[in-house]
Amino acid sequence: MSQVNAFTAELTPEVSANRKSEHPVSPAFLNRWSPRAFSDRPISDQDLNTILEAAHWAPSSYNDQPWRFIVAKTGEQLQEFHDILNEFNRTWASKAPVLLLVASDKLRANGDPNGAHAFDAGAAWGYIALQASLLGIASHAIGGFDREKARTLLNVPEQYDLHAVIALGYKGDPEQLPEGLREREVPNSRVELSQVVFEGKVKP
Template sequence: MNPQFLERWSPRSFTSEEIPEDTLMSLIEAARWAPSGSNNQPWRFIIARTPEQRAAFHSFIAPANVAWCEKAPVLLLLISNTITPRGTLNPSHAFDAGTAWGYLALEANNQGLVTHAMGGFDPDKAREVLQIPADYALHAVIAIGHQGPKVALSEQLQEREVPSGRRPVSELIMQGKFE
């Protein structure tokens, strides 16, 4: 197995070092190539890079998450269009957006960056603040940047600043039917 799958994790400590535009776009380019149902590519990214844009994001991110993500130089909201180009409901929009997030996260790791996706945000407030139309689903806010030192976090967060374990494969698969 390629080591990129084992090396990628979601730290909470970030430095405020800016991410060059071409590097950030390489992450988006990787996500662009993710597969999607009927090649609809329903995912979109709303990016916050300036202090003002990040402050707008902080207004809808849970305070416990702002405490650690406020140093990240890039915040990104992953959304997906729930309607296909033909005007019908897209049953795979969330699945497709998740695949794009995975590609983005792996490319960030390849570029020496770290990412941390968070579900702790107020989607209604985000929709209002960022003027997102009703036919888009909001999935996650993603912090992107260079990994910071563990000691920059609160004691409580320092305890959690380690890669998470994984379930054994035997717990993930079932043979022929649900067991």
């Protein structure tokens, strides 16, 4: 397993050509992006467990750790996940060797509602994305899936909210994508920081 040091890594050529931060940040943040072209190269169990281990160390309210991850990596498991994806996402995500569903427990251990469960699950997804990228593995979060069908097929309890399906895999040839997606297979940029940061109060 080859792991890149988050603080000494350099920007990849494709990222350097498309992204520039306004302020200094670790290249690990810019190198992470969400491609759709995946190769058929498998992800080792060791690397997959490293990604999930990183997610499990995300911060959470009262350390309740409400995130839940349902992993598909065998042919049978992946087919069930393909069945819950909408048609557009299935055209590219079906190539990924691992799919995982991110959910969160809406209740705390004592049965009280956990108002932070979705926020905390989002933090865990961020850890998944960064750790995968440090291992050279791409990730792409998918919101377009049938949640009720997923709940039924995957035996998900009602007290779990379903947030996203994550495609994990090594980057593949963009030429395998449908024509309309090929030109989008580049790291995207961000709006200026001043548009999302407000000092003291929100600007009118």
